[in-house]
Amino acid sequence: MPDIDSRPSDIPYLRTLRDRLWSRKSASIGARGEAGPETWAKLRVLNADLEQLPYTLQGAYEAVIELAKAQETLLERLDAEHKLEVNTTYLVPEYERNVLGYRLDTFIEISRRCQNATTLYIARTLDLQLPASLRECVDKVVRKKLVLPDELSRLVVDYWTDCGKMLRDYRDLSQHYLLISSDTALCVTTLETHFFISFYQTILRNGACVD
Amino acid sequence: MRRLKFTDPVVHALPYAVRAYQDLYRYCFLLATWLLAQTGEVAVGPATINLLPRVPLGASGGEPIQWIEPLRISGDCWRLRYAMEKHVRDLLANGALVPKVQPASK
Numbered sequence: 001m002p003d004i005d006s007r008p009s010d011i012p013y014l015r016t017l018r019d020r021l022w023s024r025k026s027a028s029i030g031a032r033g034e035a036g037p038e039t040w041a042k043l044r045v046l047n048a049d050l051e052q053l054p055y056t057l058q059g060a061y062e063a064v065i066e067l068a069k070a071q072e073t074l075l076e077r078l079d080a081e082h083k084l085e086v087n088t089t090y091l092v093p094e095y096e097r098n099v100l101g102y103r104l105d106t107f108i109e110i111s112r113r114c115q116n117a118t119t120l121y122i123a124r125t126l127d128l129q130l131p132a133s134l135r136e137c138v139d140k141v142v143r144k145k146l147v148l149p150d151e152l153s154r155l156v157v158d159y160w161t162d163c164g165k166m167l168r169d170y171r172d173l174s175q176h177y178l179l180i181s182s183d184t185a186l187c188v189t190t191l192e193t194h195f196f197i198s199f200y201q202t203i204l205r206n207g208a209c210v211d
Numbered sequence: 212m213r214r215l216k217f218t219d220p221v222v223h224a225l226p227y228a229v230r231a232y233q234d235l236y237r238y239c240f241l242l243a244t245w246l247l248a249q250t251g252e253v254a255v256g257p258a259t260i261n262l263l264p265r266v267p268l269g270a271s272g273g274e275p276i277q278w279i280e281p282l283r284i285s286g287d288c289w290r291l292r293y294a295m296e297k298h299v300r301d302l303l304a305n306g307a308l309v310p311k312v313q314p315a316s317k
Binding site: 053 | 224225228229230231232234235236237238239240241242243244245246247249250
């Protein structure tokens with residue numbers, strides 16, 4: 001029975017897989033009895049490979065929550081200062097925009113690391129030499145320079161096509177070209193009797209492409 | 212000289228981030244399940260990967276997800292947290308969607 005009390009970033013099957021891989025790989029490295037420096041070095045690399053994915057997946061979740069909290073904090077402050085009026089757009093000042101932007105940047109960076117960390121698990125499980133970047137991995141699969149089992153290949157390529165590439169594009173934009181949350185505004189509208197506040201912290205779609 | 216072209220300037224950051232996280236989580240979830248089966252200690256039901264539907268991003272690239280209501284003025288972060296937890300619970304608890312992991316036959 002799956003563990004339904006998991007935290008939103010937890011994957012029970014990943015925990016089990018990590019345990020299995022650690023047990024098997026550490027045994028094959030020879031971590032029984034007296035271990036020399038070379039064995040310890042290999043074990044450190046194994047541990048580094050296996051801890052990256054759960055760490056970054058949790059990090060991505062925490063970053064989303066932090067972004068939501070930062071938005072909420074700003075909304076509360078503006079409301080307390082009576083700056084929110086219906087049918088208006090509030091341009092967020094640069095200092096506050098930056099505070100929000102850092103959260104978004106963190107999410108994008110750590111999610112990209114998480115994408116790449118999945119290749120470590122594939123490589124360790126199937127005993128393959130894979131590129132460190134998921135983008136390169138997908139590229140090789142698509143060009144048939146890397147052959148993975150059909151189901152796995154489909155899973156990886158589908159993820160990349162559906163949304164993984166867009167995340168990578170945002171990360172590259174922020175890394176090399178511009179602030180992806182440069183335009184941050186707050187629009188206040190009414191819907192029936194409720195206040196609905198949409199937070200337009202805009203990010204440029206991969207539409208910001210490079211010639 | 213390289214130039215940037217701006218074609219679709221508006222994507223809402225928080226709904227995008229939530230959606231991107233969901234997709235990343237789903238990918239890791241299926242990957243871990245499939246790889247675990249390869250260790251030979253468990254077996255995954257047939258066509259596992261087809262069971263979770265793919266939902267490509269909308270034309271806007273980051274359209275809000277139905278269950279994310281706009282954050283209201285105060286005290287609403289819990290809504291997001293609840294929705295994320297529910298997403299995970301649904302993945303894990305819904306028998307129709309979750310791969311059946313069983314002891315491998317010898």
